Amino acid sequence: MPLPNQVQAGTASEKYMLAPDVVETPILDREIKLISNATYMFSAIYANNNIIDNCYIGTKSGICYDYSKDNDLTADYDPRKREWYKKAMARKGNIVWIGTYTDSAGKLEITCAKAFKDANGNFIGVVATDIILKQVIDKIIGLRIGSNGYAFLLDDKGAYIAHPDYMQAGFNVNARENASDTYKKALTNMINGKSGTQKISIKDKEYYLAYNVLPATGWSLGLIIPIKDVVAASEASKTKIDGYSTATQKYINQSINDIVWRFFVLFILCLVFFVVISCQLAGKITKPIKILTAGVKKISAGEFNYKIAVTSKDEIGELADNFNKMGTDIQSYMRNLANSIAEKEKINSELNVAADIQNDMLPKIFPKYEHINGLNLYAKMQPAKIVGGDFYDFFYMDDNQTKLCVVIADVSGKGIPASLFMVIAKHIIKTSVLNSENLSDGISNANNLLCEDNNTSMFVTAFIAVLDLSDGCLEYVSCGHNPPLFASNTEEFRFIKVKKALPLAVAEKIIYQCDKLYMESDDTLVLYTDGVNEAANENNELFGDNRFINILNRCHNNNIENIDDFLRQEISKFAGKAEQADDITTLFIRIVPKD
Template identity: 30%
Template sequence: IIAHPNRNIMGAYPTGLTDVKGQPLLRSMLEKTKREGGGFAAFSWDDAEGGTEAGVRKLGYFAYTPGWKWVIGAAVNIEDIEGEAQRKLSLIVEELKETFARTKLAQTGYFFLFNGQRELLVHPTLAGKALQDVKNAQTGYLLMDELLAAAKTPDKPVEYLQQGSSTDRERLTHYESYVDYFKTLDWYIASSIRKDEIELPANDLVMRQTLFIAAIFAASLLIAYLLISQLSKHLGKLAAYAKELPSHDFSTTEVGPSSIEPLARKYRDEVGRLAEAFLFMEQELRQYIHNLRETTAAKERIESELQIARDIQMSFLPQTFPPFPDRKEFEIYAMVKPAREVGGDFYDFFFVDEDHLFFSLGDVSGKGVPASLFMAVTKTLLRASAGVGVDPDHVMASVNNRLCDGNDACMFVTVICGILNVRTGEVVCADGGHNPSLYVSLPDEVKFLDLPRAMALGVMEETRYQMERLVLRPGETIFMYTDGITEAMNVSAEMFSEDRLVDSVYRMRERSVKEICNGLMENIEDFSRGAPQADDITMLAIRYRGGSEGRPEESV
């Protein structure tokens, strides 16, 4: 115990203190307040003023303070509560005496109050007396027994014979009494009224009430008719306005005169509020349609411009296949699918001389319009830097330096480029941070090319790039792609992956390069069905057929 009015028990551990149920008081209150935040308990303890009275009954309320892990309690003597309750009950009885005295039932009827000990608490003449011996002259039973029994059916009266008023004591009079029970206070409240006072004026009372009710009903009907007529007229105007609303001209935000404006100004009831709501709705509709038209026009302009940008971007890339129908030494095919209207992936190929085909494929950082512009610059620089006798590593270094110059947006591009000697099948390649390409070799092997890796273009000036040489045999293929293929995701957030790429190319290795590209695109779409495309998808495939085939015959 940390604090208590009796300092002698502060710091003590009263383990023997129990509540009325015999449970350890402090432990049970600690558990209950932790669980419920607070609670009441009744117990016996020494008097709080100094311990002079042992075994005083207490009622306490206990509350738990989580911050300090304390239980704070406040207790009062139950005897004090009972004494205060008894005093309140006495005041209630006195008040009821005055109230019952002022309350009359018919001419001579009255209310009276008694308790479960059959003691009359409130009665016009017999208050404080007992009714144990008074009998009902009509039945011969004790009147108190019948009154107590009647409390079980408070809607049914008990009838009894009793002497009349002081002027007519010799004559027994029929009385009716309704009794109701208040269990909390163990009180019974009863009424007593003469039957003749109930029955004699009944017809007159019924007639007066009938006429009064009929008059009220007729007046209510008239008032209701007038109100409904007026309301129906206003609602008719509102309904007509609602029907005409679709035919209004919403091309301007200005609202002309309306037939329901007087309703909104004149009435402040439901009709007025409904009229205001209709006028507000029309104004908002006009503003919404105006904004929608502007937004739609702006969106159409943007979409039109993006479509033009897409057409321009696609025109940068070779779109005709086969691009060199008179060259039979090789087979080439490429395709691109941007994630947005325009993208940052690109591919390119062209002859730098009669026997050397330059090819490139790249992926610009980011997406959308900025990536497409950077792609156009990169592709143009690659085409301008490639030439007769210029190796791919020098092409990459030159383009990298020019992209780094003034690259305030810090954009970069991964690129793989190379030169194919269509006579010998020799390929020289350089890689600038791009995904490893696939090498489909004979007889049936698909593997990644192990090219020297270097930094992406546009990151750091004077970056050196290395070349790798390999010789393609007739029927062998190089397949280049961007990470939009391997990182394509399905609805389960699972990537297409390099393993699926190798497996797809291996299964289609004997097809033409066009069929390989189209088949791979179908596999990706089937895999990611239901999931949005997150990145541009681009691929370029070159198959060497042999230098002795079909060189165009020179004219003699």
Template identity: 40%
Template sequence: MFRNMKISLKILLVILIMSLGSLVVVFSASYYFMNSMVDEFQQTNITLGINSSEVTKASLMSQTEYYLLQLIQKQANNANKELHEVNRAVTEASKYTQHLFETQDNLIGHDMPRPDETEMGVASSKYFLAKGVEATPEVMKEVYTLSYCEYMFAPTLEQNPILDNIYIGTISGISYRYSRSNAFNPDYDPRQRDWYKAAISHPDHLVWLPTYLDSYGKICITAAMTYRDADGHIAGVVASDVRLTSIIDEVMNLKIGETGSTLILDSDLNFIAHPDMDKEGFNPDLSSHFTGSDFIKKIHSSDDSIIQTVYEEKDCYVAFSKMAETGWIFCASIETDEVTAPAFEAKAQNDKLTAASQRNMQDQIFNILRLFMIFFSIMGITVVMTSFAVTGTITRPIQRLASSVLKIGKGEFNEKIPVLSGDEVGQLADRFNTMQDDLKNYMQNIKKVTAEKERIGTELSVATNIQAHMLPTVFPPYPDRPEIDIYASMNPAKEVGGDFYDFFFADETHFAMVIADVSGKGVPAALFMVITKTLIKDHVQQMKGKTLSEVLTEVNNQLCENNEEEMFATCWIGIIDITTGKGVASNAGHEHPVLRRAGGEFELVVYKHTLALATLPGVKFREHEFEMHPGDTLFVYTDGVPEATNINNELYGTDRMLESLNRDKDLPLENILKNLKADVDAFVGEADQFDDLTMLAMKYNGPK
């Protein structure tokens, strides 16, 4: 009866005899409640940390918005005050000049020197007459009247350092100037100048002209206003040039955190100042610097505001304030990540404190559990001594089962395990007998699967050979064409890869080079590679007057058709006229090429990419013209070179690549590429290669 009893009942009988049931319940309940307490404490701290972080983040954002807006409003107000002073000075100069002409019958005046009769750098009055204007008594009377302007213009210029000069153009063609410069143009006629025409179009009102660069390259603006004679007729225009250097420098030199910057726009949203304005390739279109139209809409609808938007491809806060005097817009920005960083740091610190508290509570629980275990061990010894008498009935069947299982493990699948009892051990023996039959079937299946894998391996080997023979592998490929030397290599990460290179003559004088990287690896990438390579070569050889951009557009559209797997390929292609060295290239999302001028170093050639092939139909691809001189070398490659990774997860990078190329720059092309491959392998070491590694180099020797 006892022999046929289930093992669970035998163990339960022993536990009941020793009255251990209550101990297990107490132990389990205590452990459960203590762990629940720790979990609840941890969850509460996490919730508090998150709430605190959100409150801190909101507070930081609010403070930043207030500070940024106040800062840029202050700058706009300061600039407005300075230009308002200019407004006042020019207006007063106009009124003074008008008063002189209203009372000119009571004035005597005197003649004044011509510009070339004055000393350069010393402020003084000078005048000259426009071409065709004769010094009649009426004209000279105006000149004598204008000689009184110096008494008002001199202190005005001295009190307003921002003013560069004050000058007058009359209806009669007189040009008067109070300035430090003695330069003049004999063909100069003030009546034909923009400042004169603008003021005449708005009589009795001060007008501001658009900004411009003076002869010293400094940005300036002109203020102008008409004046009248004793009969109330417009007699001329008073104007002054204002150098904006101090205003712009004060705004552009503002320090706003680590990522902040400023810019100034005129009333037509044209750039007056920008941190990158003097850099080559700067785009003057405002919309190219702001993603979306929310910022521009906000400018049109408000004079002072702050908005969260994407500026220079970064999520930023941008505050702006308009000048009442000129309508210019002063802007200040700071990246959102910099604003919210302290909140995230505070949350991280709170998480550390929470983790430390949790560890302390777990240590206390461990001490309590240790006391339980000591007591439980004492009771366990008693249980073991009591149950020793019944262990034989449990262990002997298990030992027999173990002996039979050992034979099965050695391959004796015909060995049957005797079933001597009806308990769990007997059921286990029966299950092992069933498993024995399953193992026989499994071994037979393994043999079939192994044979199938060997067949697939053979087919992959054939595919690798086919792919290798699709790429040009004979070097030199054109021994009868001394204009060029070329060498290329491709090392796939798997049996078959997605990279490829190609080169061929499109006609007698135009040589084409292609290198590409297909997304993915293995057979699918190889198939897509074959299609891409074939389409590119066919379309280039049949260009017939088409541009390289049009060729890539046609290839791209064909690749997009039925591309259900959504594969794509980055590609660099260049076509060079070997008689002139001039060529054109296009980069579809590929790595930047490297160029070495004769006697120079290999250097990266960086320019804007277009989207990769097969990403979107109808894409127009950028073209870039280039010119190679005899002795120049071009090197192109796939991302397997710079993105090769060692066991420390470090990238090989373009700096190491250029260093390796320049180390062997005077060797033959084949040696340069092999040495670079060896350098990459040495860097990678024992790390697995996850990407294909493909390179192509071409040296231009010049025409025959």
């Protein structure tokens, strides 16, 4: 039986697939072959009922069988997680109806499903069909009451299913939106399953609206007639509406019930037939299976040269051939594995050298900034892989060493591509800032250079600031980066406001605007990448902004290197055994009293 991607769309055919967590086994193969015989029944039903769009089966073992003209089942499709399967299994053999929906081709449909049992009376799956409601809708749209009246169909959520203006440009399917108070009240009654006649107003014209619920689907059929046409015959109109509603309901029930019962009876007969055939074939299959089992044990014990002596031309023989081939493949794999391990060790050695080179590019000599001009500075980068995409930098803007530029950035992606782009970005940002008249121009120039020949579409979030050590003025630009944290001697840490801007290397000719902040004695500024607040534990919970701020406040009065060490310990403790998913980079700036 073919997979969905092995059949041609637009032609009615059988296909199957397994749920993502299901492993194909010989038992499962036999079940698939058994289910495939439903094609004889489905093809006849499908060919003789033009309101049937799809016939399918979902089993408890994870098999999804489908007979239709579509081939759009995706690899993550699991029938056991679908509404039609869950509701049918919960009703234990009773027919269930799933609410209306519109498929990818724009057809309005409703789903009918029923759970079925095995020979032992256990529910093992659900059989279902999708029914096209086009004929009913066309009949309703074509219905005219007098010269100006018309009919419409409303679902139980308040959306038009059928309306004469449905295909008009700008038509709003949400019936209650923009409706007058009287019309909205009547529509609410229809949604709530009520029946009746009301006087309504549409576009400043008066109408009578008669409506009645369709119990099987929860929809409501409405007839709208101008008051001037029906003042003398409003009760007669309601009787006519009731007749149309009953006829429509009877048509739907009769069509659906006939299809469901014919399908169910045929399925049960086929199921009984194939169970009997399967029992007869079991004896013929047992002997080669025993031979196959003994051979598999030898191969699993390491005798890869052993050949299983099953010569039958059926599936067991094919499986034996595959096991024999597997033994040969394993021998080849073991040889290739040894070669791969040697090659991997060589690559790891080269990556370690690259990591050392990258690490050496980041400034780590902090003492030359400490206590000079009243400044303490500390930074650290911890890559998620051997090499990373985060980086930081700091350098003086002038020969008098009165202005210090600090940079922290995060390159999109990880690993070798991110590390290479990081080297380029670090150099371009520093060069552009040093050679520009102001910080805004420097960042804009750096962005334009990074955009050139960026065929990989990589980008960099960055926070760049220039601190004037003479007056504590901090001029900064955020390029799509996380907002820094700031704390004074008397206040706790808080996020500072930054102007929203695109990351670097996304689009050319962007003007980046600067903000200013004045830092005084004992003020602390913390720059970081999203590897801090987005660190995750084994339950996929994030470290988060609140936890980050609380930890900084707990050790506010410590020196900045101790604060950074304590923060990283808390991140590691929170993550537990979860693998580090992103680079973790921090940069601390503290103004200290001048000597």
